[in-house]
Amino acid sequence: MQAQDVKNVFSMKGGQGESSYLKNSKAQLRDLQMMLNALEETLDKITIPPRGPGKLLLTAADLGCSCGRSSLVVADAIVQHMTNKLCRGKHVDAAAADPEFCFYFSDLPSNDFNTLFSLLPPHAASSGDGSGRRYFAGAVPGSFHDRLFPERSIDVFTSTFSLHWLSQVPDEVTDTRSPAYNKGKVFVQGSSEETGAAFRRQFQSDMARFLRCRAAELKPGGAMFLVFVGRPSSASPTDLGRSFNLLGAMFEESWCDLVDEGLIDGGSMDSFNIPSYAATLEEFREAVDADGSFAVNRLEHVMGSRLAVDDDPHDRRAVGRRVANNQRSIFGPLVEAHVGRALTDELFARMERRAEELSNELVDEMGVHYIVCSLSLV
Numbered sequence: 205m206q207a208q209d210v211k212n213v214f215s216m217k218g219g220q221g222e223s224s225y226l227k228n229s230k231a232q233l234r235d236l237q238m239m240l241n242a243l244e245e246t247l248d249k250i251t252i253p254p255r256g257p258g259k260l261l262l263t264a265a266d267l268g269c270s271c272g273r274s275s276l277v278v279a280d281a282i283v284q285h286m287t288n289k290l291c292r293g294k295h296v297d298a299a300a301a302d303p304e305f306c307f308y309f310s311d312l313p314s315n316d317f318n319t320l321f322s323l324l325p326p327h328a329a330s331s332g333d334g335s336g337r338r339y340f341a342g343a344v345p346g347s348f349h350d351r352l353f354p355e356r357s358i359d360v361f362t363s364t365f366s367l368h369w370l371s372q373v374p375d376e377v378t379d380t381r382s383p384a385y386n387k388g389k390v391f392v393q394g395s396s397e398e399t400g401a402a403f404r405r406q407f408q409s410d411m412a413r414f415l416r417c418r419a420a421e422l423k424p425g426g427a428m429f430l431v432f433v434g435r436p437s438s439a440s441p442t443d444l445g446r447s448f449n450l451l452g453a454m455f456e457e458s459w460c461d462l463v464d465e466g467l468i469d470g471g472s473m474d475s476f477n478i479p480s481y482a483a484t485l486e487e488f489r490e491a492v493d494a495d496g497s498f499a500v501n502r503l504e505h506v507m508g509s510r511l512a513v514d515d516d517p518h519d520r521r522a523v524g525r526r527v528a529n530n531q532r533s534i535f536g537p538l539v540e541a542h543v544g545r546a547l548t549d550e551l552f553a554r555m556e557r558r559a560e561e562l563s564n565e566l567v568d569e570m571g572v573h574y575i576v577c578s579l580s581l582v
Contacts, residue, residue: 211312211347213541214369214479216270217533218316223552226319228526228533229272231572232365235508236274236431239576242502243278243362243429244285246578249501250359251425252290262286262359264339265308267348268366271316276323278362279307283338305339310352313345314537347371349413353421360427361418365574367432370479371410374402377477387474390459391452392481393444400441407481411491419497422581428498434505434575435482444482447571450562451531458554468547476542478535488575501578508572523567524560528552 216225252260264282269275283305290303309320321341328336346352348363349371376382377399384402386395392403418428435444443449459476462468485503492498532539532552540548559566 211314213314213537214312215314215316215537216272217536218271218319220319223529223532223536224319225270225272225533226323228530229270229274231509232272233274233277235506235572235574236277236364238509239364239431239506239574240277240281242576242578243281245502246427246429246580247282247285247360248289249427249578249580250286253359253423253425260290260303261306262303263306263308263357264360264362265310265344265353265358267310267352267361267363268369269309269311269315269320270366271319273323274364275309275320278364279339279341282307282360282362287338306342307339308342308344308353308358310344310346310348312347315345317343317345349410349417351417351420355420356423358421358426359423360429361422362429364429364431365433367411367414367430368434368480368482370403370406370481371413372406373477373479374406376402378475386477388456388460388470390456390473390476391448391478393442393448393452395442397440397442403481404441404483404487406479407483407487408491411483411488412495415491415495415497419495419581424581426581427501428577428579430577430579431506431574433480433482434488434573435484436505436573437484437486439484441481445573447566448482450566451527454527454555454558454562455531455535458551458558461554462547462550467550468543472543476539478538482573483575485575488577492579497581498579499582501580503575503577506574506576508574518564518567520560520563523563524556524558527559527566528556531555 217223218225220226264279266275266278287303309317324341325336327340328338344352348366374384376384377386379385384396384398386399389395392400439445459473463470463473485505489500489503492500536548536552539551
């Protein structure tokens with residue numbers, strides 16, 4: 205899948221249905237709540253700009269906002285913390301103590317911005333009683349691997365659960381003549397060493413572009429708060445840990461079912477790959493050091509929470525349904541663009557049955573390694 209294809213079709217599953225990202229991102233929201241202290245530390249690193257005429261305006265942008273509630277939690281946390289910081293700091297004049305905020309929600313044009321904005325409460329200025337949203341909101345469609353904002357226009361960037369997504373599947377991974385050709389697989393986990401190296405190079409290239417763009421767009425004294433899927437330093441690029449290996453195996457075996465049953469040809473599976481890479485702390489720091497525009501304030505691994513099952517976690521059918529819906533909320537749009545809605549239904553129905561069989565193991569094992577990072581522009 206080339207870069208333009210990713211931009212055109214990739215998104216978390218929109219709407220508010222059973223397999224939508226909105227209904228299947230509770231674990232991410234729970235994990236984010238654990239990380240808000242790191243966001244607040246990042247905000248404390250921001251240099252408050254000199255105030256011109258009128259109120260102080262602070263600008264923030266969330267990159268890869270998707271259509272769940274996490275981005276809204278981030279926006280509220282930024283407004284609350286920066287308001288408190290200004291009130292108790294040296295910026296105590298009336299204009300600085302009552303700043304205005306502009307928050308940009310950015311994702312690929314294929315993102316369901318309508319669902320996201322339907323979750324926004326009315327702005328405080330129009331609510332009548334002063335309650336409600338305390339920031340002006342805007343959508344910025346585009347890839348975070350490219351420029352999105354004017355130079356020196358943003359005080360703080362955030363990106364949660366997004367930077368492991370690549371701009372494209374590496375060319376050599378889909379080239380039948382290449383040693384990195386990922387035949388019979390759709391993920392990097394469990395693939396060959398050559399495939400892992402190709403994904404690593406793509407990550408390095410994408411991260412260099414990401415950092416270069418953000419360095420141009422941040423105001424002097426600006427900062428970034430980043431959370432994305434990572435892997436332990438001791439693991440190879442093709443080993444993402446027990447939970448991802450389990451999920452990847454179920455996903456690929458479900459594809460193989462469709463091939464074996466004659467519902468799809470093997471070439472359709474061989475030509476499909478997920479554009480994602482889980483870096484190590486060292487790989488990410490290498491990219492930051494190579495760019496040279498940022499100081500690292502915090503860089504650490506955080507283990508995410510377990511699978512969020514609303515019903516009894518020992519109910520095999522409930523676990524199977526939750527796992528299948530969760531995976532469809534993330535990968536479903538890519539699969540549908542490749543094989544259509546009917547075959548996508550078949551694929552995730554088979555994945556649901558496999559998840560039922562492995563329900564106990566999935567509930568125990570399904571945790572995600574995250575990289576949590578705070579960067580300041582130097």
